[in-house]
Amino acid sequence: MTAAEIARSSAQEPPFRYGGRVPPGTSPVSLEHLMLTREIEERLYYEADLLDQWRYRDWLELTAEDIRYWAPLRRNVRFGEWEHEQSEPDGALAWFDDNRATLERRVLQLESGVHWAEEPLSRVCHVISGIRLVDVPPSLDAVSEVTVRSRFIVYRNHQEDEESLFIGKREDVLRRSDRTWLLAARSIFIDQSVMLSQNLTILL
Amino acid sequence: MSRHGIEKARGALPLTMVTFEERGHGILSTYPYEVSDENADIFPRFEAPVGRLDDPVTVGRYYQDAAARRPANSAGRLSAKTYQSVGGIFPNMSFHTMFPRTIAVWHPIAPGVTEGWRWCVVDANAPKEVKDNARHHFMRYSGPTGLTEQDDMENWSYLTAATKGPVARRFPYNYQAGLRAERADERLPGATVSDMVNTELSLRGFYAAWQRHMDSGE
Numbered sequence: 494m495t496a497a498e499i500a501r502s503s504a505q506e507p508p509f510r511y512g513g514r515v516p517p518g519t520s521p522v523s524l525e526h527l528m529l530t531r532e533i534e535e536r537l538y539y540e541a542d543l544l545d546q547w548r549y550r551d552w553l554e555l556t557a558e559d560i561r562y563w564a565p566l567r568r569n570v571r572f573g574e575w576e577h578e579q580s581e582p583d584g585a586l587a588w589f590d591d592n593r594a595t596l597e598r599r600v601l602q603l604e605s606g607v608h609w610a611e612e613p614l615s616r617v618c619h620v621i622s623g624i625r626l627v628d629v630p631p632s633l634d635a636v637s638e639v640t641v642r643s644r645f646i647v648y649r650n651h652q653e654d655e656e657s658l659f660i661g662k663r664e665d666v667l668r669r670s671d672r673t674w675l676l677a678a679r680s681i682f683i684d685q686s687v688m689l690s691q692n693l694t695i696l697l
Numbered sequence: 698m699s700r701h702g703i704e705k706a707r708g709a710l711p712l713t714m715v716t717f718e719e720r721g722h723g724i725l726s727t728y729p730y731e732v733s734d735e736n737a738d739i740f741p742r743f744e745a746p747v748g749r750l751d752d753p754v755t756v757g758r759y760y761q762d763a764a765a766r767r768p769a770n771s772a773g774r775l776s777a778k779t780y781q782s783v784g785g786i787f788p789n790m791s792f793h794t795m796f797p798r799t800i801a802v803w804h805p806i807a808p809g810v811t812e813g814w815r816w817c818v819v820d821a822n823a824p825k826e827v828k829d830n831a832r833h834h835f836m837r838y839s840g841p842t843g844l845t846e847q848d849d850m851e852n853w854s855y856l857t858a859a860t861k862g863p864v865a866r867r868f869p870y871n872y873q874a875g876l877r878a879e880r881a882d883e884r885l886p887g888a889t890v891s892d893m894v895n896t897e898l899s900l901r902g903f904y905a906a907w908q909r910h911m912d913s914g915e
Contacts, residue, residue, distance in 0.1 A: 561749060564842075586817060586832065588842045592749040595837055602844055610847040687812060692841040692850035 525634070526626070533641050533667060534624050536674045541619035544696055549600040552696065553593075557668055557677040562596055564588040564681035564697070579682065588683065588693065599696070610694045613652075617695050620646040627664075638668045638677065647697055649690075657690035659683055659697060712782075714875075714891045715882075716899045721787030721906025723899025726794070727779050728892075729884060732771035738764035739780050741796050748833025755826040775884070785899065787906050797835045809857055815839050872897040872904065 543552045556562075565579040565587050580587055591599070602608045621643050628640035642664050649657040666678035681697050716723040730736065740760035743753045778794060785791040789803040797817070804812040817835040819828045838845045859865055875896025882890040891898045 584828075584832075586836060588840070590749055590833060590836055594747055595749070595833075598837075598844065608848065610851045688841045690841065691854040692847045694847045 526629075529629070529636060529639070530624070530626055533626065533639060533674070536667060537621050537624060537641070537643060537665075540676070541621050544619055545617050547603075547614050549603050549696070553596060553600050555673060555676055556593060556596065557675040558593055560591075560593050560596065560676055561678050562589055562591040562681075563679070564590075564683060567683065567686050569686050588688070589681065603694075608694075610692050611651075615649045615651040615695060617650075618648045619697075620648075622646075636669060638666060639674075641665050641667060645697060647695070649695055657693075659685075659690070659693065661685075661697075663697070711892065712894050714894065714896050714898045715885060715888050716902030717888050718902040718905055719887055721903045722785060723902050724777070724782060724784030725894065725899070726777040726782035726784070728890075729775035729777045732768050732776050734768055737767040739778060739795065740764055741780060743830060748830055748837070750826070750829040751833065752826040752830070755824060756830045759823060759827045785903065787903060788910075796831075797838045798831070799835055799839055809861065811853075811857075872900050876901075 540552060540555060543549075543555075563582065565582070565585075567579055568577060570577050603611055603614070606612060623642070623644035625642050626639055627642055629636055642662065644662055645660070647659040649659070651657075661681060661683040663682070664678075664680045665676060667674040668677040669675075683697075711728065712725060713728040714723070714725050738761075740763060743751065743756050745751075746753055780795050782794045783791070784794075789805070791801045791803070793799050798819075800816040800818065802814045802816070804814065806812050817832060817839070819831045823831075837843060840846055841850055875891050875893045875898055878893050878896060879889045879891040879898050882888055889898060889902065
């Protein structure tokens with residue numbers, strides 16, 4: 494399969510939805526695909542390093558002006574009614590539905606030193622895995638934007654004995670800029686219905 | 698956003714704690730007042746986009762119109778509405794009145810475990826821009842990911858843990874703050890009112906009702 498064919502077939506893949514039909518993955522057979530995947534992996538691992546080193550301001554600078562950072566609620570639904578499993582992208586509540594301005598405020602709060610839920614700052618570890626490109630328009634030869642899925646396990650230890658674990662999927666849109674890939678959209682699917690941690694004070 | 702509205706309303710109308718001891722309900726709000734042109738505008742200002750879809754012009758116009766209509770709509774009735782007031786309905790519901798305008802329901806799951814649900818209230822006939830603005834404001838404020846309530850969650854869960862300690866269990870809790878500073882009020886039949894903000898009046902009302910239910914033998 495050529496690079497262009499891979500790009501075309503994966504562009505048809507629907508957005509991630511729990512219980513939704515996901516077509517068989519396309520094999521990354523070309524060297525370009527492999528190199529692009531590696532580049533995107535490096536970008537996601539770098540971002541995890543920034544977040545785990547409390548470099549929230551540096552993380553913010555790697556986000557696009559028009560970013561949407563969204564984490565829907567997850568519902569318990571009957572068999573087959575999976576279209577209602579997560580809160581709708583528009584008009585519904587979500588754990589997060591931030592833009593650049595509100596992410597900036599989250600970072601300001603984390604940097605304030607008087608944010609009790611993060612004072613002292615938590616020890617955080619982002620484990621990112623299962624990185625897979627699902628949309629590469631317009632073609633691998635002239636990539637401007639990619640959609641990438643990943644799995645995350647994020648561990649948070651606060652104070653002495655307080656532990657939280659956030660596990661789920663992400664679907665990101667990364668946009669190529671002069672120097673790097675900017676995060677243009679992040680959808681976070683936390684695999685919990687009721688949030689079992691007392692709060693979620695960190696960026697996923 | 699500015700607190701312009703509440704400062705104006707509060708200027709003439711200091712905060713009052715009200716409890717209905719027979720029922721166990723309580724509210725911290727202004728003393729009930731007649732709405733006039735002077736205190737009609739209790740709405741916050743959204744001067745620049747903050748939420749993802751914010752349209753401050755449409756939102757601002759909506760709340761200005763609401764303020765302009767308020768004296769006529771409220772004629773002959775008392776109001777206690779301010780930019781923000783908080784209260785509780787016995788036994789497990791509480792609310793914020795304006796921004797955020799939410800209803801919380803506290804589900805007892807097990808000893809020491811409570812599950813909180815929060816319902817966000819928007820005006821049914823408001824334009825979509827106003828609903829989006831309110832929804833994004835509520836999301837940023839409330840819940841385990843809310844900028845404000847992230848910190849509240851710490852308090853709520855640690856105070857639960859603190860009540861389990863041997864010393865905490867050895868002594869009765871003290872709810873004396875503001876005791877004897879309360880009074881009956883002819884405008885609010887059945888209510889006990891305090892002009893102190895730092896009073897435990899509403900907690901005394903809540904736990905008195907709780908104790909009556911526990912002792913009723915039903």
